[in-house]
Amino acid sequence: MSNPDPPRLGEFDLIRRHFAPLAKGVEAALGLTDDAAVLTPTAGRQLVLTADAMIAGVHFLADDPAADVGAKLLRVNLSDLAAMGAAPLGYLMTTAWPGDLSESWIADFAAGLAADQAEFGIGLLGGDTVSTDGPLSLSLTAIGDLPAGTALRRDGAKAGDLIYLSGRVGDAGVGLHLRQDAIVVAEGEDRAHAVERFHRPRPRLALGQALRGLASACIDVSDGLVADLGHLARASGVGAAVELARVPLSPLAGAIGGPAVAITAGDDYELLFTVPTSAEARMNQAVASAGVAIQCIGRIVAGADVAVVDGEGRPLELPSTGYRHF
Amino acid sequence: MSNPDPPRLGEFDLIRRHFAPLAKGVEAALGLTDDAAVLTPTAGRQLVLTADAMIAGVHFLADDPAADVGAKLLRVNLSDLAAMGAAPLGYLMTTAWPGDLSESWIADFAAGLAADQAEFGIGLLGGDTVSTDGPLSLSLTAIGDLPAGTALRRDGAKAGDLIYLSGRVGDAGVGLHLRQDAIVVAEGEDRAHAVERFHRPRPRLALGQALRGLASACIDVSDGLVADLGHLARASGVGAAVELARVPLSPLAGAIGGPAVAITAGDDYELLFTVPTSAEARMNQAVASAGVAIQCIGRIVAGADVAVVDGEGRPLELPSTGYRHF
Numbered sequence: 001m002s003n004p005d006p007p008r009l010g011e012f013d014l015i016r017r018h019f020a021p022l023a024k025g026v027e028a029a030l031g032l033t034d035d036a037a038v039l040t041p042t043a044g045r046q047l048v049l050t051a052d053a054m055i056a057g058v059h060f061l062a063d064d065p066a067a068d069v070g071a072k073l074l075r076v077n078l079s080d081l082a083a084m085g086a087a088p089l090g091y092l093m094t095t096a097w098p099g100d101l102s103e104s105w106i107a108d109f110a111a112g113l114a115a116d117q118a119e120f121g122i123g124l125l126g127g128d129t130v131s132t133d134g135p136l137s138l139s140l141t142a143i144g145d146l147p148a149g150t151a152l153r154r155d156g157a158k159a160g161d162l163i164y165l166s167g168r169v170g171d172a173g174v175g176l177h178l179r180q181d182a183i184v185v186a187e188g189e190d191r192a193h194a195v196e197r198f199h200r201p202r203p204r205l206a207l208g209q210a211l212r213g214l215a216s217a218c219i220d221v222s223d224g225l226v227a228d229l230g231h232l233a234r235a236s237g238v239g240a241a242v243e244l245a246r247v248p249l250s251p252l253a254g255a256i257g258g259p260a261v262a263i264t265a266g267d268d269y270e271l272l273f274t275v276p277t278s279a280e281a282r283m284n285q286a287v288a289s290a291g292v293a294i295q296c297i298g299r300i301v302a303g304a305d306v307a308v309v310d311g312e313g314r315p316l317e318l319p320s321t322g323y324r325h326f
Numbered sequence: 327m328s329n330p331d332p333p334r335l336g337e338f339d340l341i342r343r344h345f346a347p348l349a350k351g352v353e354a355a356l357g358l359t360d361d362a363a364v365l366t367p368t369a370g371r372q373l374v375l376t377a378d379a380m381i382a383g384v385h386f387l388a389d390d391p392a393a394d395v396g397a398k399l400l401r402v403n404l405s406d407l408a409a410m411g412a413a414p415l416g417y418l419m420t421t422a423w424p425g426d427l428s429e430s431w432i433a434d435f436a437a438g439l440a441a442d443q444a445e446f447g448i449g450l451l452g453g454d455t456v457s458t459d460g461p462l463s464l465s466l467t468a469i470g471d472l473p474a475g476t477a478l479r480r481d482g483a484k485a486g487d488l489i490y491l492s493g494r495v496g497d498a499g500v501g502l503h504l505r506q507d508a509i510v511v512a513e514g515e516d517r518a519h520a521v522e523r524f525h526r527p528r529p530r531l532a533l534g535q536a537l538r539g540l541a542s543a544c545i546d547v548s549d550g551l552v553a554d555l556g557h558l559a560r561a562s563g564v565g566a567a568v569e570l571a572r573v574p575l576s577p578l579a580g581a582i583g584g585p586a587v588a589i590t591a592g593d594d595y596e597l598l599f600t601v602p603t604s605a606e607a608r609m610n611q612a613v614a615s616a617g618v619a620i621q622c623i624g625r626i627v628a629g630a631d632v633a634v635v636d637g638e639g640r641p642l643e644l645p646s647t648g649y650r651h652f
Contacts, residue, residue: 030479034561035376035406035407035410035480036374036406038372039373040372040373040474043369045367046365046367047366048362048364049362049363049467050361050362050418050452051465051467053420053421053454054456055422055457055460057459058456058458080361080362083361083362086362092467093377094378096463126377128377128378128379128465130385131381131384132384132461133381133384133461134381134459134460135460137422139377139420141418141467143375154359154361
């Protein structure tokens, strides 16, 4: 509507050069030439749909590598599918590009998506490409599926269930602080891993699917362990008690303030789930091949309190309850 | 990540107050409390998915009524479903809000969506709510379905097929010019209608569904009649000849430069479709109850030229080929 000046690269050229290749071989995408994608559901399966937005300066740094931005946009959505126990099928994406973004940035962004598509076995189904006077604004809708009736929910936890966490928390928080030059950490494997985990979360898709029929509730850790456990507990109408000493933490957690901070840091995208004690053994067997360690960190309790206790059973004072956007 | 000041209204409150009500009673949305929506496909039907973005200052004016912005965001996506012949099921939406937008604007935006949900019989399935330092940025993914194998495509037009248009073109273009104070038109029904059509396109859902199995190709007119006919012709590997005198135009087309401009103006969201002559009578019968007039405006021809001819058969010189975002 604002009718900007003739472009470096038109909308249709942008799609043809950089985004159409992401839909190549994806039958449902119809070559991105139609008004919409046409997806054929598999009999007996339900579809799982989720959408997340990322804004430059809010969800990623303007100088983050473009390929990482593309990968993170996809992965945070795949993590939502993982938390429901779904297998990913594909995605739609809308992008609003500021005029000063170079074509090479866009090419790198698309390359990040292409690499992840190969890794996760999915493709681009459709979307929209527009211009903006503001920061780069990205939105992605991911679609997955699962056998009907097996979706993991947040609201099934019962008092007495065990609370489990995959991987560890704090790495992404350390990575963010490192990228913001807010902390100093010696070069080394842990440092590189923390930055990698901030840029490229690992959606726990195999784990989520293995938990179907076994976990009583599940959520991914995006806002922070304590905040997301709070979401799960509220949805289930229960309380929770986590033993801090059992929570696997980034070895660099000390750099951002220690364990109590690491358990409120966001962006780790691990799975936090609950299991009835009667299903624990079967669950451990089922997830053995999921490629990620899991750890029991506490127990669901009656009531509504979400508490984290130290080695002497004393509740911790927590610095915050996780990142909020507003 | 930028950790803005404490908000007037937090992310979760915003969702709870204004967006959760849009998902009320929508089984698949799980009350917006989970990581994703779970949709149960109907046996024998395919899903149709489309996504469009709208940015303040690019796709709508900053002072457009908030309810109209919500309605337009939904309707442009429903128009894509209509062009495929799909019936709408629901939608996911991501919104990036600038800090200075008032809660009453957000409430009006949600009210525009709520009214349209009732009109089109759909609900909100999920999404994301974030903040931005830039303009209000909206993205919506609409999901519909249709009997397997009946999707209308752009690529099925054959030489000899008749070209049909629903409604008329030019109103939305007049409405845009009026909203920009770029033209002067006397108050009256036509003027109000033009502004209304710019703000609230009417997705031709009943027509699209009636055309399944009858139209050889279909597209919605978003970029302009000539540009969108070009998309359809290219996808089908054919040319097209439109008789200008047969194209139903806004009675105010003169205000924006006459018929040749009206047929390149965008945003009318009518359906443009092709029909083999052998199916014309059946098609006319099938669409009789769709609530919108249709008009034959020309014919598909061999070759690759898309021409608009005047009363003497002379090709028109056209001022542009439709709006592009870059």
